[in-house]
Amino acid sequence: MFKSKLNQINWFRLNRSLHRDVGYFCIGFILIYAVSGIAVNHKNDWNPNYAVHTTKINAHDIDWNINNDQALIKQVLTFANTQLDVKASYWQSPNQFKVFLHDDANISLNLNTSTLTVEQIRPRAIFQALNRLHLNETHQSWIIVSDIFAAMLLFLAMSSLFMVRGKYGPFGKHGLFILAGIAIPAVFIFL
Template sequence: MKKVNARELHRDLGYFFLGLIITFAFSGILMNHRSDWHPEKYTLEAKEIQISLPEESQINDAFAENLAKELKIDDKVKRHMVRKGKFKMQFENTEVEIDVETGKGEIIQFIKTPFISQTMFLHKNTSNWWIYFSDIFGISLIIIAVTGTLMVKHGKHTFKRRGWKLALAGLLFPLLFLLFLS
């Protein structure tokens, strides 16, 4: 039986998962900023509206459903809320935002952004086969990381001399983030 070579395993797993690593990194960056913009959707149409809103206490599920019908939105209301002086309704491909005081608002319709929406779907997918593949991917990333520590065997840049300090710093950063910022 041939001995497993860390350098070859590291290289081959790196090559095999290169596309997935880039895709996950790209979609992960987009997911980090999804509250600031709609990375998986882009505006197809924005339409100004003027609505008379009832008092905030009367804004409920029934009101949201009726308003959606009145605005000719043929989609189920995912959520609605009043926050920071705005009444907001969210649908799969449409958002409505209305100023509570003035009644002025906007209906924004979206369509999926090609490639970006598909890569972000990978991050959110919960099908069993994808979960198993993602587990294999995660294990492979651990193997890539460990084999990377074994690649430099001599000199001042080995894991024993220098690498462990950098690895510890890399480990401390997310731990500190979890402790102090979450």
């Protein structure tokens, strides 16, 4: 009786239904991994986690108090027009003084060019959250969820092989797409 029920199942219809439903479920995961993947791939071009706003201020004709760091810090803060608390300061070089502020900002004084450079760092909340998921920097349980997602992607890849029968299936001329999908990453692996 069990064997007769197995014979009555339309396996192509079941495969198509499961492929569709798993595919719909994976859309959110795919969007998260795609967006954060693009952001992480281009981390040499920009910082996907933080936005850095830089302002340069000309400070010509100022008599900087370079012999007293505390007095110099007060001068720098006054000239940069900021009331933020100071975290730390140090001399990067004999002509470069840097002040770190509590609001993820810093001010650099270049004595050679008489300029102040104010950098304000702001988190990119959405990218930061997506990148943490992509790079597994969250809870240990996310690793289990991402492994399940990887298994669903494997299912989608394998079930797609049985979506269409006959000459339009993957084992005819459309098999070239499968080979190309394997060959392109292989080329980059062996380069």
